[in-house]
Amino acid sequence: MTATPSTPATGDPLIRLADVSRVFPARSRQGAAVTALDHVDLDVRAGEVLGVVGYSGAGKSTLLRLVNALDRPTSGTVTVAGREVSGLSERALREVRRDIGMIFQQFNLFASRTVWGNIAYPLTVAGVPKDQHRERISQLLHFVGLADKAHVHVEQLSGGQKQRVGIARALATDPQILLADEPTSALDPQTTAEVLALLRRVNEELGVTIVLITHEMEVVRSLAHRVAVMEGGRIVELGDTYDVFAAPQHPATQRFVSTLVEKGPQPRALDRLRERHAGRMVTLSFRDGDASPADVFAAFIDRGVTFELVHGGVEDVHGRTFGHLTFALTGADAAVADAVSYVATLVEVTTPASAAEIGTEAP
Amino acid sequence: MDRLIELDSLFWEATRETLGIVAATLLIGGVAGLVLGLLLHTTRPGGIAPNRVVHVVLNLLVNFFRPIPFVIFIAAAQPAARLVVGTGIGNPAIIFALSVAAAFGISRIVEQNLVSVDPGVLEASRAMGAGRLRTTLTVLLPEALGPLILGYTFALVAIVDMSAVASVVGGGGLGSFALTYGYRQYEPVVTWAAVLLIVALVQVCQFAGNRLARTAMRR
Numbered sequence: 001m002t003a004t005p006s007t008p009a010t011g012d013p014l015i016r017l018a019d020v021s022r023v024f025p026a027r028s029r030q031g032a033a034v035t036a037l038d039h040v041d042l043d044v045r046a047g048e049v050l051g052v053v054g055y056s057g058a059g060k061s062t063l064l065r066l067v068n069a070l071d072r073p074t075s076g077t078v079t080v081a082g083r084e085v086s087g088l089s090e091r092a093l094r095e096v097r098r099d100i101g102m103i104f105q106q107f108n109l110f111a112s113r114t115v116w117g118n119i120a121y122p123l124t125v126a127g128v129p130k131d132q133h134r135e136r137i138s139q140l141l142h143f144v145g146l147a148d149k150a151h152v153h154v155e156q157l158s159g160g161q162k163q164r165v166g167i168a169r170a171l172a173t174d175p176q177i178l179l180a181d182e183p184t185s186a187l188d189p190q191t192t193a194e195v196l197a198l199l200r201r202v203n204e205e206l207g208v209t210i211v212l213i214t215h216e217m218e219v220v221r222s223l224a225h226r227v228a229v230m231e232g233g234r235i236v237e238l239g240d241t242y243d244v245f246a247a248p249q250h251p252a253t254q255r256f257v258s259t260l261v262e263k264g265p266q267p268r269a270l271d272r273l274r275e276r277h278a279g280r281m282v283t284l285s286f287r288d289g290d291a292s293p294a295d296v297f298a299a300f301i302d303r304g305v306t307f308e309l310v311h312g313g314v315e316d317v318h319g320r321t322f323g324h325l326t327f328a329l330t331g332a333d334a335a336v337a338d339a340v341s342y343v344a345t346l347v348e349v350t351t352p353a354s355a356a357e358i359g360t361e362a363p
Numbered sequence: 364m365d366r367l368i369e370l371d372s373l374f375w376e377a378t379r380e381t382l383g384i385v386a387a388t389l390l391i392g393g394v395a396g397l398v399l400g401l402l403l404h405t406t407r408p409g410g411i412a413p414n415r416v417v418h419v420v421l422n423l424l425v426n427f428f429r430p431i432p433f434v435i436f437i438a439a440a441q442p443a444a445r446l447v448v449g450t451g452i453g454n455p456a457i458i459f460a461l462s463v464a465a466a467f468g469i470s471r472i473v474e475q476n477l478v479s480v481d482p483g484v485l486e487a488s489r490a491m492g493a494g495r496l497r498t499t500l501t502v503l504l505p506e507a508l509g510p511l512i513l514g515y516t517f518a519l520v521a522i523v524d525m526s527a528v529a530s531v532v533g534g535g536g537l538g539s540f541a542l543t544y545g546y547r548q549y550e551p552v553v554t555w556a557a558v559l560l561i562v563a564l565v566q567v568c569q570f571a572g573n574r575l576a577r578t579a580m581r582r
Contacts, residue, residue: 068490070486070489070490090494090495091494093492094492094493094494095492096492097489097490097491097492098491098492100490102487102490102491104483104486104487106481106483108481108483108484108486108487109484109487110484110487110502110505110506111484111506112502112505112506112508113505121488121491121493121501121502122491122492125488125491125492125493125497126492153581155581169491173491173492179490
């Protein structure tokens with residue numbers, strides 16, 4: 001099922017889910033039990049940002065909550081930094097949880113406390129002496145850029161500021177791991193970018209391993225080193241972010257990637273392109289390491305084929321590029337056919353389908 | 364009016380008694396109601412410490428006692444009052460009956476106000492490694508403080524109301540005063556003096572409660 005094999009981890013993974021299932025019992029007698037996680041195996045490496053993508057109900061929240069044992073697996077084991085958390089008592093877990101920060105879509109700040117009070121809370125819980133609070137809290141407030149908001153009540157903050165407080169609170173006890181549950185889904189695009197930049201600093205400057213769940217591919221692209229795609233309680237694809245974006249294998253992954261990157265024109269757009277451009281339409285997928293566009297263009301020119309770029313662009317993922325470029329090719333039929341079959345040895349070639357050809361109306 | 368002036372010292376004595384009964388009830392019944400309400404909320408399915416048996420038993424208990432009209436409850440609770448406070452009559456007995464009735468009433472008010480606390484906030488506390496007791500006392504209660512104060516103000520007014528029937532077991536206070544010296548002696552001025560003072564007391568309580576709640580909610 002998983003087309004992209006997960007690269008073997010170097011050393012022990014920081015978080016390991018081994019054959020984990022979570023079944024929620026039926027709510028009523030007539031209802032059916034819900035399998036939120038279905039025999040999931042997943043390793044998270046120390047220092048990485050792992051993005052977990054899926055639609056609502058795919059099981060990503062359940063997966064995240066197993067890591068700090070807010071929820072327990074029905075079967076299988078969850079190991080964090082060598083300790084099997086799925087078997088620990090609630091009391092023993094308190095200590096483990098201090099090493100795992102968590103941030104939330106709705107921030108979940110304490111409205112009854114100030115910004116300062118929110119960040120002090122985990123310190124108090126962890127038994128950090130009061131005289132050390134001031135230094136640590138001020139350090140954290142500077143890190144998240146809210147030094148001037150220390151004594152403000154949280155309802156006076158904007159969404160982005162609230163999430164910054166959430167991040168500061170989650171980092172207070174200096175955890176190794178940060179669990180991020182849709183951290184930007186309640187934020188506007190500008191604020192999302194700021195929060196993502198802050199999370200990147202958390203990962204790069206503080207070395208915190210981040211497991212991030214989201215349904216926004218832009219968040220994954222800008223932050224995650226690796227991506228796990230979930231559907232129906234299973235991880236259907238797992239790979240480096242670049243590979244997942246440049247060559248998504250599973251249909252669910254392809255749907256997610258297509259929200260950001262179109263592989264060729266949509267059927268209706270193709271129909272419009274055909275009205276304006278003569279010739280044969282082909283989509284060429286260039287990926288880092290493949291032949292360069294220059295090689296392809298040379299092949300066209302050698303065969304007397306005229307080519308016109310009608311659709312597509314180049315994408316950048318963590319400094320590596322790929323692109324799906326659609327060309328209208330004109331020339332003698334034989335020459336075009338020869339050029340296309342030659343180019344197909346260099347890069348992936350697909351023929352875009354129009355609405356009439358696939359027989360369905362584009363959405 | 365002359366009669367009221369004659370009764371002046373008794374009137375203020377009755378006022379002091381009402382205040383004493385209400386204060387004692389609010390303290391004892393309030394604390395017991397808080398504990399009961401917290402238990403009802405935390406043991407509910409999906410609560411901080413889900414426990415079906417405790418939850419069902421407490422629910423039954425509260426539902427059993429709450430609908431009993433207070434004037435009947437005083438009589439029914441008399442044997443229990445003798446056992447606990449040593450007497451079935453007078454102010455100690457009325458404080459006992461009021462506290463028990465108030466505890467059950469307040470427990471529901473507490474439970475309802477705690478429901479308004481976002482479960483996500485409690486989960487955040489748990490994710491930070493806080494235990495159940497700590498989460499309950501340092502997150503759940505503070506987060507619901509404003510509505511809780513309003514709920515207790517409501518309960519306080521109800522206690523003032525209930526305390527007026529103290530005379531059925533020989534208790535004192537403004538209710539007894541109004542019945543004994545006003546109603547039974549055909550002195551409407553005396554009755555109304557007690558009524559107006561009770562209304563004034565309730566107004567003061569409500570005003571103070573609203574102020575406190577607003578401070579707690581910072582609105």
